[in-house]
Amino acid sequence: MAGIVGYGAYIPRNRIKTEEIARQWGKDPATMSRGLLLTEKSVPGLDEDTITISVAAGQAAIDRAGIDPARIGAVYIGSESHPYAVKPSGTVVVEALGIAPDVHVADFEFACKAGTEAMFVALGLVDGDRVEYALAVGADTSQGAPNDALEYSASAGGAAFVFGKTDPLVDVLETYSYTTDTPDFWRREGEFYPRHGGRFTGEPAYFKHVIAATSGILEKSGMAPKDFRHVVFHMPNGKFPQSAGKQLGFTKEQLEVGWIVPTMGNTYSGSSPTGLAAILDIAEPDDLILITSFGSGAGSDSFVLRATSLLPERVKRAPTVKEMLDGPRRYLTYGEYAKYREKIILNT
């Protein structure tokens, strides 16, 4: 099977603390932070969107792959916050990255799993020798309505993966997808903020799909939780992935590296892919890695991956997730945050 020949991530430098949002709405900061296991989240600048995040992550992936971008034959951008309703984000991304014009481009949507959806299709095209290389991106700048639980988690960032057959940094050993019609979270055309079914988002949606997909790929690959060095699940908040991991029989240590949600927030389509990028930043040759995404609506994609001996030397060619999470940051007040997220209506 084809593998990942390059990967990269991007997380904006602006942050807002959970306690700053809680204070705005008269909630107890400590209770909110403890309840969601979130301390802060990334916020896109006024000049950042799914397109710019995809270009930054995509450039890092190409730098780590060390390939001529013109050889990439397919580019898929998974997001639920594409800047245009009509005109694919990918059209701008392929021009900026020097991939155009000999390339197949599409934007994908599937709530928070659009990124792994893009990865699944990119992998398949390379496997089938339809294209030499394919780039898949999961990126979002999603919004939660003011004073909604989602406002504490909805953040910005993304990750990109170049799939190919030559010199993989990571081998893809198995894939599995699980999809049903579950109305846990949605946004109708023309609505600004998404809506969700409150507690309905937990058991019948997130846990059912994440557990079914993960159990499915374990069975399909004949592997057990103890075989893996690292595992990452979609991270809508701090608690859900920890709880899913426990139910499936994974330890806290296996989840630790990919569990970046407490300081990044939920980057939606970029969530589990960026967690995977954080794992690849430190993985050692032959480490087995499992990723399971979740997208409301609802579905999950799972991948079993194995790091190759080429991976460690390629990491330094681009910024690591930890460098971006712990590096230069700007903390915003709620007022600045409202301005940045264009929640303020101007009389112009």
Add this chain to the structure above:
Amino acid sequence: MPSPRYWREIPNRFRLEAARCTGCGTVAFPARTICPKCRGRELESVRLSRHGKVVTSTVVRVAPDEFMMEAPYAMAVIETPEGARLMTQVVDCDPDTVGPGMEVDLVFRLIRKEDHGGILCYGHKAVPVGG
């Protein structure tokens, strides 16, 4: 209506494509067909490095209407290792900290939104290296 000029400038705005004179080595950005230094006509396409140094800068506090939300912001002339110069905003930092000699990365960002649901115009801006 989308600006034809914006579309024509995609190679230099999106990919920092410049022209290098094969005669004297001068790098012209945006790309030209005649070398601005030796008037030579043999130029090759090169992509500028995605980093550089601030040559000179200023802070814009009273911004044009469409950049009002971004004020105050720093504008700077950046020189790349190839010797090409470009004027960009310096973002993701306190604008008062921007000054000559500051090392910056050139990053792909949204530059402006055309009015009334018009197109989104992208290009490069500068971000301080490591803070």
